[in-house]
Amino acid sequence: MAKVLEGPGMGLMKKWGITVPNYVVVTSVDELTKLGQANEWLKKSKLVVKAHEALGSRFKLGLVKVDLDLKGAEAATKEMIGRQVGSVTVSQVIVSEMIPHKEEYYCAVKSTREGTDILVANCGGIEVESNWDRVKRLALEVGQQPSADALEKLAKDAGFTGPLAKKMADFAGKMFTCFDSEDAQYLEVNPVVLREQDSEPIALDAVTLLDGDAKFRHPDWNFAFAAEFGRAYSKHEMEVMAVDSKIKGSVKFIEISGGDTAMLPAGGGASIYYSDAVVARGGKLANYAEYSGDPPDWAVEVLTDKVCSLPGIKNIIVGGAIANFTDVKKTFGGIINGFRKAKSEGKLKGVKIWVRRGGPREKEGLDAMRALKDEGFDINVFDRNTPLTDIVDKALQTK
């Protein structure tokens, strides 16, 4: 799943005929001023300015300003750009036209096991959450297109009447086309509002999740995907992502601040069991990491370097199940190089390392890890006969 920011998300909706407010994404006040000279609507309309970053609770943070004229929008832009929120620096704002409206509605399309669900409600905004029973659903099978009749019935079920039912049905139909054509996994417009002058349904806000795996058939996806967890990616995370995109197999890395147990396990499945074990033992995760699919040793070395650089860690869990085809000796070679480098840079002081692994060339790999003891590493090595997550128990028991 790949989250797309509001600007490009609205761009995709517009592409498929959904009416969205006029908007621009700018990186400086100058840019906005110039756009103001070129675009009538920026001068005439009331404007909304929002920080265009993957940040939650923007309202609370003061990163949404409404009911502004162009001067006010410029001031808001100046204030927001460059602001530091946690690890994120605001580098873009989205300036859009305010749409005066009375009613707010809801429309979403989401992927299901059977196919696709189209959701419509005749309430919107924060009201939807508390009135989930008012959201009506049209379930479509894989490959099935919604008929005009089915869409109109959906709108009517949701409580829309008269010409508005037809308009909402049409809006939901366009949402489906956008969803289906763009390999989306989730599209949500909340609220859908009716423009006062012409009662046209307009998508006032867009949540767009695309299937990153389908990027190969969408050459016009020229935007970057946003981090999905309410903050931007850190430098180290981005470095690991850059490596991940280049290699066979994969390496993954996410930092969690305040933790003291660092994770360096193998496998997308086992890594979660290791994380679970740390949490169940009352430990605090310093990161999530995972390597799998027999990645090259240098990629695992980069990952190890990032793990060793986590601040305040006491233990490193080099866990892993019995690999099918990941070469244990080779991947451990990368980890060992990473450990040596970290040690030479003065890292890993007082850090205990815990290893458990099986798979192709497990004996050679585990022997090489054991030999690190002679180089002064505080390392404990276990083989397949020790159950998967027991090293976590051992690590968190010792002081």
Next chain:
Amino acid sequence: MSILANKDTYVVIQGGVAGVNAARRMAEFCYLIKRSLNVLAFVYPPDAGKTNEIPYGSGLVAVPIYKTVAEATKNHPQINTSLVYIGADRAMKGGMEALDDPLIKVVSMITEGVPEKDAKILGRHATKLGKVFNGPSSIGIVSAGSCRLGVIGGAFDNLVLSKLYREGSFGVITKSGGLSNEIIWICSQFADGITTAIGIGGDAYPGTDYVSYLEMFENDPQTKAVVIVGEMGGDLEERAAEWYGAKKRRVKLMAVVSGFCQESLPKGMKFGHAGAKEGLKGEGSARSKSDALKKSGAIVPATFGALGPAIKETYQELLKSGQVKEPVEPAMLPKLPKTIEEAMKADEVMVAPLIRTTISDDRGDEPCYDGYPASELINKGYEIPHVVGLLWDKRLISKQEAEIVKRIMMLSADHGPCVSGAMGTIIAACAGIGLSQSVAAGLIMIGPRFGGAVTDAGRYFKHAVDNKMSVDDFLVYMKKSVGPVPGIGHRVKSLRNPDKRVKELVGYVKSLNIKTPCLDFALEVEKITSVKKDNLILNVDGTMAAVLVDIGFPVDSLNGFFILSRTIGLIGHWVDQKRQDSRLIRLFDYLVNYAAPKRREVPPLK
């Protein structure tokens, strides 16, 4: 018994390198259980018509490669299963091709990163056709003792350790590939092992879910219990729980679910497989799944670590109730033949080497010449002549000797386009022949009459000096037993038209005040021969030879100095002709003396 894959399963693999690697793993399993290789064909259009050689035991099996699945099944009608190892952007097309083949009943997709929409379409298509579509992102399927599809089960040693050579009583279904192996191992250590283990892949919407496979296991009398390794996200585990709780089931269900750590992570932070997504209001969380499974009556240990003991307990119950019997282990299992490298490492075989070398070693991170690393030679100021000394005579020559060698090479690097060597190269270059062949054409000319007299000259001068012969005795000996003296005489140079190269070399070597018995002797010989005939002078070959013998090079290496130096010139001539884009040349007939018989009538054939 088993499900999905058994003794009658025959496979086509769609894809390139990854598919071939899987076939190797599958061949190891077939060898372990003593069945013939179950991979009958590959589909990989770029190599269609060729074969992939798959090691089986100590031999190789040639498996044909076809352009289409239809061709593969036409030629091998036993095929009933396809493994898809095609890149994500073409996987759907490949999967559809396999599903649409009437002979293929099971398609398992190993490809990762397949768009969700494509996976859903494939799954639905399979359901419509009454076939099984497993994956994407599946590690494979293995039925103990009968069939392996993909790399699931890992290396050969692990197959043996996990007792995959014979059936057990536990079915396994996992999303994660790595954990499938872990559970197979646990089942073999805490119980009697597995019947079938299936990797369904960690995507959000796998083609076939737990319930379909649970239904199959329920109908397989050999399977007594099924272990599910679940993950947060989606509703597959909830559906499994619903299935299990719906009515009394013959199989016992055991399950673990991962993702509890999400509860204590910062809000919105998610990781793991593509399918590991929690829905609104906690649906799809590890806790809700785990609770649903527990409620359905499934055995759900608190942690992954507790799974082994729980499996053991279930197994003990099955034993007690007489539903399973202690397995009988086979007395002997085939051992995978070792490669020569592995066997040598383990000191198990002795191999008589084919060749022996005493000059260089390439096995480290850089070549060593007679034991000296090349980089160290460079960094300590040694030069090409020293490398020649090391590789030709296994000794580190002195600075002075190196200087002599360098000068010899500089003097004999080229001698214009007219000499036989250069001409050979130039003619070849003009005929459009490549560098190495053209240079070889020139080198072929080096022999007794051109450049190749160095070794012989050295040999006889040395013979004379070693045996303290007088010049007269030497010339008599040569005349009687050899012929003209090698190193003496020149086609164009003479006493009046001396060879400057000889003068230069002799002058330099003499200036060094070193002992040069051969050179001195050769110059004495020249004094006598040049009197007899004006062009019987000490030529460049003879001078080089005498000097090189004097500084200790072995006689057999001497022609090498000319070959090496002149190669520089020959390469130059080839590049020169190439740069000019020279045309094909041939002799003009006026340069030929046609001495063949005049044209005449051919007599009738008798």
